[in-house]
Amino acid sequence: MKTTTGYSGIQISLHWLVAILIVVAWFTGEGGKAAMKVVEKGGTAGFVPHVAIGLAILALVVTRLLLRLGRGTPAAPGEPGSLAVLASDWGHRLIYLLMLAVPLGGLCTYFLGLDVGDLHELGANVLMVVILGHALMALYHQYVLKDGVLSRMMRPE
Template sequence: MKTTTGYSGLQIGLHWLIAILIVTAWFTGEGAEEAMEVVEEGGAAGFVPHVAIGLAILALVVVRVLVRLGRGAPAAPGEPGSLSVMAADWGHRLIYLLMIAVPLGGISVFFLGLDVGEVHGLAANLLMLVVLGHALMALYHQYVLKDGLLRRMMRAE
């Protein structure tokens, strides 16, 4: 994968939009459970915001991955090969994996009727924990280490 010194405006916009949608999806999960109960009883669920948000997340993450593959991303700060750089790289990989797996799990439940709702919910909770850890590490870099890391996701280069 290519490396660059900063993120593009598109990458930054996708990052923050997906972050907002992930949090919103997490808080609207109860509504999806209620809709599934209606469907299981033979009714029509109608429009379910949680499902629409999950589909939007999946579509935007696919775009984000394609942009990242084409444009690249800045390297994690620190000595290449160090534990902190490897942790950052693997943390990002885990976030991307979960951002794809969680919506696919939701699709499996809502559209395919597979009984994986508990796994989907567990994976969504794991995604939230990893994303919160990611945010805390970004704040740690910005305000404790004072290395300007957070600015990379605020200003396009």
């Protein structure tokens, strides 16, 4: 993957938009469950915000991933190959994996009728915990280490 000195405006916008949508999707999960019960009984759930948000997340994450692969990202702070840099790299990989897997699980549950709803819910909870860790590490870097990591996701370069 390419390395750049900073994130583009579109990368930053997509980062924050996806972050907000993931939180909203997590809080609207019960609406998705209620809609599934209607569908399981042979009814039509109509517009379900949780499902629409999940589809938007999936589309935006694919876009983010393609931009990340094409444009690159700034190097993680620290010595290349250090434990901190490896943790950052693998943490981002886990976040991307979950940001793809969770909406795909919801899609399989809602549209294909596959019985993976519990796995979808577990994945969503794990994603929230990992994202919380990600946010805490960004704050730690910004305010304790004072290395400007959070600033990189605030203004484009």
